[in-house]
Amino acid sequence: MSRLPHLSSRLQGFGTTIFAEMTALAIKTGALNLGQGFPDSDGPTEVSEAAIEAIRSGVNQYPPGPGMPDLRLAIAEHQQRFYDLTVDPDTEVLVTAGATEALAAALLALCETGDEVIVFDPTYDSYKAGISLAGAVMRGVVLQPPTADEVAAGSSAWTFDPDELRRAFNPKTRLILLNTPHNPTGKVFTTEELALVAELCVEHDVIAVTDEVYEHLVFDGAHQLLATFDGMADRTVTVSSGGKTFSFTGWKIGWAMGPAPLIAAIRTAKQFLTFVNGAPFQPAIAVGLRLGDDYYDGFRNELLAKRDLLCNELADIGFATFSPEGTYFATVDVRSMGHEDGIEFCLSLPETAGVVAVPSAVFYADQRDGLPFVRFCFAKNDQMLTDATARLREAFA
Ligand code: PMP
Numbered sequence: 001m002s003r004l005p006h007l008s009s010r011l012q013g014f015g016t017t018i019f020a021e022m023t024a025l026a027i028k029t030g031a032l033n034l035g036q037g038f039p040d041s042d043g044p045t046e047v048s049e050a051a052i053e054a055i056r057s058g059v060n061q062y063p064p065g066p067g068m069p070d071l072r073l074a075i076a077e078h079q080q081r082f083y084d085l086t087v088d089p090d091t092e093v094l095v096t097a098g099a100t101e102a103l104a105a106a107l108l109a110l111c112e113t114g115d116e117v118i119v120f121d122p123t124y125d126s127y128k129a130g131i132s133l134a135g136a137v138m139r140g141v142v143l144q145p146p147t148a149d150e151v152a153a154g155s156s157a158w159t160f161d162p163d164e165l166r167r168a169f170n171p172k173t174r175l176i177l178l179n180t181p182h183n184p185t186g187k188v189f190t191t192e193e194l195a196l197v198a199e200l201c202v203e204h205d206v207i208a209v210t211d212e213v214y215e216h217l218v219f220d221g222a223h224q225l226l227a228t229f230d231g232m233a234d235r236t237v238t239v240s241s242g243g244k245t246f247s248f249t250g251w252k253i254g255w256a257m258g259p260a261p262l263i264a265a266i267r268t269a270k271q272f273l274t275f276v277n278g279a280p281f282q283p284a285i286a287v288g289l290r291l292g293d294d295y296y297d298g299f300r301n302e303l304l305a306k307r308d309l310l311c312n313e314l315a316d317i318g319f320a321t322f323s324p325e326g327t328y329f330a331t332v333d334v335r336s337m338g339h340e341d342g343i344e345f346c347l348s349l350p351e352t353a354g355v356v357a358v359p360s361a362v363f364y365a366d367q368r369d370g371l372p373f374v375r376f377c378f379a380k381n382d383q384m385l386t387d388a389t390a391r392l393r394e395a396f397a
């Protein structure tokens with residue numbers, strides 16, 4: 001990869017994010033954008049009205065550094081309500097500029113140069129950059145897709161080798177960054193897998209940072225928090241945000257929760273990144289967090305129906321399709337359509353089919369590990385999903 005002039009060595013190799021690139025391609029070609037993960041409609045009116053009202057009533061100056069007290073309270077109430085977890089809103093919650101800032105601030109605050117950070121590979125793209133900015137070293141544990149037989153038997157679970165995870169822990173390991181439900185694969189980590197992660201964290205005295213931005217998009221069973229496993233309460237920072245849950249991805253209200261000493265450390269880094277953000281959006285996200293179960297159930301069920309619409313069509317066209325257990329992304333293996341390289345496939349897709357998708361290779365430490373995989377986002381209106389799959393059918397079936 002060519003070096004960008006002026007850019008520090010910590011950021012060499014991190015060009016424009018794939019999401020911005022593919023969305024720009026969609027706009028330029030007029031293709032239907034199933035690439036970047038954002039919904040194509042706004043979230044609940046109560047929530048947007050609360051933001052408008054906040055702006056009108058003068059909630060427009062810097063909010064308090066840790067976040068507005070009522071939002072921190074709403075975050076703590078949400079953890080109690082959904083996970084039976086008691087969190088002190090004053091010392092154990094920090095409001096951030098999206099989950100992205102919470103993750104970056106955690107890495108910057110907690111890692112020394114040369115520390116190792118374990119991730120499951122592929123990862124959401126900001127992890128690699130955040131680890132590099134912190135001067136730390138990423139250590140990947142590869143997630144394997146289900147076999148064709150498993151897919152035929154109805155399983156879409158991606159798995160990892162427990163021994164590979166055990167081997168990844170070593171004296172240099174500072175933390176493990178775990179994303180469940182997982183972007184891009186849609187994997188939801190099982191109780192056994194989380195128990196193993198917890199056991200290894202305790203054994204090696206490692207901190208866990210969990211990214212749970214898709215916590216309300218688990219399609220089967222309940223979302224499980226690593227923080228609730230034995231020995232983890234004192235060593236887990238749980239990160240989430242309102243972007244996905246309330247379909248306001250542009251507002252960038254996120255949060256980190258965990259034991260007071262870890263949150264105090266992360267707050268120290270966070271205050272010099274953005275200091276604060278999104279004053280009028282903070283009370284609005286508090287309204288969202290307090291919505292009734294009907295909202296949360298409706299949101300999940302709506303996305304579940306979209307998942308099935310997209311995955312059934314993709315499979316029917318002939319794509320080997322991994323229907324996700326969570327998130328709003330489905331993965332296909334383009335070898336099923338006679339292609340080897342998902343990057344080339346995605347670059348030509350706007351022209352061949354008028355559709356934009358994201359090559360999963362970009363999420364891997366070594367792109368070759370994910371070359372045949374392509375990710376489609378289904379947080380789109382049904383008409384668009386139907387039109388996009390009709391176009392794919394015409395191009396490939
Ligand atoms: N983590 C994962 C796994 C994501 O997919 C995203 C994108 N929503 C983020 C973090 C970033 O979240 P936010 O927009 O709240 O910064």
Ligand code: GLN
Pocket residue numbers: 017019020035036037038183
């Ligand atoms: N999380 C979204 C995705 O995976 C995109 C966020 C972004 O554009 N940085 O597509």
